[in-house]
Amino acid sequence: MSVRNSYTTADYLEWNVMLNLIRKLFRDGDYRMSLFVGCGCFFGLRVSDLRKLTWGMLLNEDKFILNEQKTGKRRTIKINSDFQKHIQQCYNALEISDIDEACFLSRKNMVMSTQRINVRLKEIKKKYNIKIDNFSCHSLRKAFGRKVFESSGENAQMALVKLSELFNHSSVAITKIYLGLREKELLETYDLLDF
Numbered sequence: 001m002s003v004r005n006s007y008t009t010a011d012y013l014e015w016n017v018m019l020n021l022i023r024k025l026f027r028d029g030d031y032r033m034s035l036f037v038g039c040g041c042f043f044g045l046r047v048s049d050l051r052k053l054t055w056g057m058l059l060n061e062d063k064f065i066l067n068e069q070k071t072g073k074r075r076t077i078k079i080n081s082d083f084q085k086h087i088q089q090c091y092n093a094l095e096i097s098d099i100d101e102a103c104f105l106s107r108k109n110m111v112m113s114t115q116r117i118n119v120r121l122k123e124i125k126k127k128y129n130i131k132i133d134n135f136s137c138h139s140l141r142k143a144f145g146r147k148v149f150e151s152s153g154e155n156a157q158m159a160l161v162k163l164s165e166l167f168n169h170s171s172v173a174i175t176k177i178y179l180g181l182r183e184k185e186l187l188e189t190y191d192l193l194d195f
Helices: 015-027 031-043 055-059 081-093 114-127 137-151 153-166 172-178 181-192
Strands: 063-067 074-078
Touching: 015 031, 015 081, 015 137, 031 081, 031 114, 031 137, 055 063, 055 081, 114 137, 137 153, 137 172, 153 172
Parallel strands: none
Antiparallel strands: 063 074
C-alpha cells in the first residue's frame, strides 16, 4: 500500500528474473507464491481475478474462463503447456486433496488478501534481492504485457492493439503508458540533442 500523497506505480518484472524467481520459490518450498508469481505473469490478470483461481480451473484443461471482477467481462485464458507442468508440480508438492480448493490460501485456510500478497512480494523482493523499485501484484500483470510486446518484433503495433483489448484499456496510447513505453519514448527525445 502506498503512502498518502505519494506517487507509486508498479514496475514490471523482467521475464527472465520472473522465471528464476518462480524456480527459486519452488525450490525453497514456497509453492503458493511460486504459483502466484507464475499465474500473474502468464495470465496477465488483476490480483482480484488471480485470487479466485482454483486448482480445478488450472488443471482440468488447457484453458479456463472467468468473469473479470473489475470489468464484469468474460475472459478465456489459455494456459501455457510448460507452465501447466509447474502448476501440477505445485499441486503435488502441496498435497492438495480438493481440486475445487482456491489456489492461494493462507495458513489460516482463507484466500490471501491483496494486501497480504503485496507484503509477501516485498519480503520476496528483499530475500531474493530482486532488482525492481516498486514490486506489487500489478508488477506481474505488467510483466505479461511487456513480454508480449517485446516478443512481437515487427508486429509490435498489433501486439499493443491486442494488449489494449486484453487489459480493457480505452486506447493503445493508454496501454503504452501502462507498460512504460511512452515514458521510454519521451526520454529518448533527450538523446537527440548534441553538445
